Amino acid sequence: MSDTYFTKDHEWIKIENNTGIVGITKYASEQLGDIVFVELPEKGSQAEKGKDIAVVESVKAASEIYSPVSGIIIDTNENLNDTPEVVNEDPSGDGWFYKIEITNSEEISDLMSEQEYLELIGD
Amino acid sequence: MSEVIQGFEENLKKTPLFEMHNSFRGKMVPFAGYSLPIQYETGIIAEHIHTRKEASIFDVSHMGQIKITGPMIYDAMERILPISFSEMYPGQIKYTQFLNEEGKIIDDLMVYKSTEGDYVWLVVNADCIEKDLSHLNLYLNENYTIELIQDRSLIALQGPESSNILCKYFPDIEDIPFMSAGWFDYKGQHFFISRCGYTGEDGFEISIKDKDSESFVHELLKNKEIKLAGLGARNSLRMEAGLCLYGNDININISPVEAGINWSISKERIENGNFLGHEHVKSDIKNGVSKKLIGLNLLGKLPAREGADIFNLDKIKIGIVTSGGYSPTLKTPIAMGYISEDNIKENDEVLLSVRGKLIPASITNLPFVKHNYFRGKK
Numbered sequence: 001m002s003d004t005y006f007t008k009d010h011e012w013i014k015i016e017n018n019t020g021i022v023g024i025t026k027y028a029s030e031q032l033g034d035i036v037f038v039e040l041p042e043k044g045s046q047a048e049k050g051k052d053i054a055v056v057e058s059v060k061a062a063s064e065i066y067s068p069v070s071g072i073i074i075d076t077n078e079n080l081n082d083t084p085e086v087v088n089e090d091p092s093g094d095g096w097f098y099k100i101e102i103t104n105s106e107e108i109s110d111l112m113s114e115q116e117y118l119e120l121i122g123d
Numbered sequence: 124m125s126e127v128i129q130g131f132e133e134n135l136k137k138t139p140l141f142e143m144h145n146s147f148r149g150k151m152v153p154f155a156g157y158s159l160p161i162q163y164e165t166g167i168i169a170e171h172i173h174t175r176k177e178a179s180i181f182d183v184s185h186m187g188q189i190k191i192t193g194p195m196i197y198d199a200m201e202r203i204l205p206i207s208f209s210e211m212y213p214g215q216i217k218y219t220q221f222l223n224e225e226g227k228i229i230d231d232l233m234v235y236k237s238t239e240g241d242y243v244w245l246v247v248n249a250d251c252i253e254k255d256l257s258h259l260n261l262y263l264n265e266n267y268t269i270e271l272i273q274d275r276s277l278i279a280l281q282g283p284e285s286s287n288i289l290c291k292y293f294p295d296i297e298d299i300p301f302m303s304a305g306w307f308d309y310k311g312q313h314f315f316i317s318r319c320g321y322t323g324e325d326g327f328e329i330s331i332k333d334k335d336s337e338s339f340v341h342e343l344l345k346n347k348e349i350k351l352a353g354l355g356a357r358n359s360l361r362m363e364a365g366l367c368l369y370g371n372d373i374n375i376n377i378s379p380v381e382a383g384i385n386w387s388i389s390k391e392r393i394e395n396g397n398f399l400g401h402e403h404v405k406s407d408i409k410n411g412v413s414k415k416l417i418g419l420n421l422l423g424k425l426p427a428r429e430g431a432d433i434f435n436l437d438k439i440k441i442g443i444v445t446s447g448g449y450s451p452t453l454k455t456p457i458a459m460g461y462i463s464e465d466n467i468k469e470n471d472e473v474l475l476s477v478r479g480k481l482i483p484a485s486i487t488n489l490p491f492v493k494h495n496y497f498r499g500k501k
Binding site for chain 2: 009010011024028032033034036037039052055056057059060061062063064065066081084088
């Protein structure tokens with residue numbers, strides 16, 4: 001059983017047990033435009049909820065990605081090193097950024113449901 | 124995700140093509156006080172590549188068009204501009220700069236020598252219009268009329284197919300050389316068309332009465348080779364072409380020799396002088412300058428943006444990036460920046476500081492992508 005949650009900063013996290021997969025939303029990828037580089041966190045590094053953990057470079061500018069929850073980075077999407085455009089093509093699937101082992105499951109209650117997020121972006 | 128700039132600021136001016144940009148779903152952003160499209164639906168990379176392959180239309184109506192008339196107009200303008208009008212044929216345009224007394228760049232611009240020999244037509248940067256007008260008013264007396272054109276849009280048509288398409292409307296346009304201009308009629312309207320641009324490709328800048336600009340753009344778009352392109356592609360195209368952007372690569376603290384654009388200054392004028400900043404330009408050429416604009420090929424995929432520090436391999440700071448981004452043609456990040464003169468050697472490796480990481484890059488000559496200007500019929 002997995003659930004996907006969202007942040008007001010346009011990240012998504014798909015949670016299964018105490019592990020989450022994080023990416024950015026379709027809306028975010030459209031706002032950024034053509035993505036040419038994703039700076040991923042180091043495996044084993046600590047993520048803090050709401051703090052920058054990755055950087056997306058689009059043709060336009062650099063944008064920081066904030067971690068939806070605190071935890072330890074257990075895997076990153078190495079495919080993005082060679083094909084960062086996957087984030088534009090499939091932001092909620094193959095364009096994921098990292099896997100995180102959640103250290104404080106109480107933080108999940110601060111996240112938004114899909115419906116709440118869609119209302120936020122006015123969809 | 125940190126916030127992406129949006130065009131919702133109040134008090135932004137609109138060009139006459141604003142509604143059209145919206146109807147083509149342009150992503151509007153604030154630029155030089157205007158709301159302008161950074162891209163349309165296909166995105167910056169697709170627009171960039173299309174421009175290099177076929178042709179694109181850019182709305183550059185925010186730029187300042189200035190007409191100056193008065194007695195002995197060319198003598199008067201030569202006090203302000205470091206070019207020689209006697210070396211220009213009627214109908215020619217030249218890239219030049221307004222320099223201050225210290226020989227630093229107030230603005231860079233295009234100047235047109237009219238075929239009738241009685242006026243000059245300037246195209247200046249939007250952000251510099253006010254200071255350019257003050258500068259002109261300071262150095263031209265009351266016998267000269269300085270008119271900021273308020274009722275004309277400016278459209279850039281850029282790319283290798285530009286000429287084939289534009290000559291359907293203006294048959295005489297096909298043979299005019301690059302860097303020349305003139306007045307052309309279509310459907311009873313006067314168009315001021317110059318063969319120049321900011322992409323490194325063949326192309327034209329078309330000055331049209333505001334009321335006619337949208338319908339003319341729609342007419343051009345009937346040609347399947349032509350698409351709209353936004354500010355994002357305009358920037359990546361000009362960077363590949365190694366062309367300076369005022370506010371980034373050149374500004375009031377930079378001299379033309381430092382920026383490597385002194386090719387645009389007349390050799391005869393450097394000898395004989397009598398233009399603002401002359402002594403400084405002459406001395407810069409004779410004695411050299413402490414820093415120069417160079418190109419940088421980055422290794423890896425991480426782009427370095429303006430403001431990134433440049434270090435030598437001993438990690439001593441030697442300069443700063445003034446423009447940087449992704450090159451859709453070369454499929455790699457590129458940058459332009461200033462480094463101290465004694466560190467400049469082509470292919471030398473340097474390090475660029477991006478968010479605390481040091482990215483290797485090699486020094487290269489500009490442009491990154493060869494210019495493809497029209498040099499006359501083969």
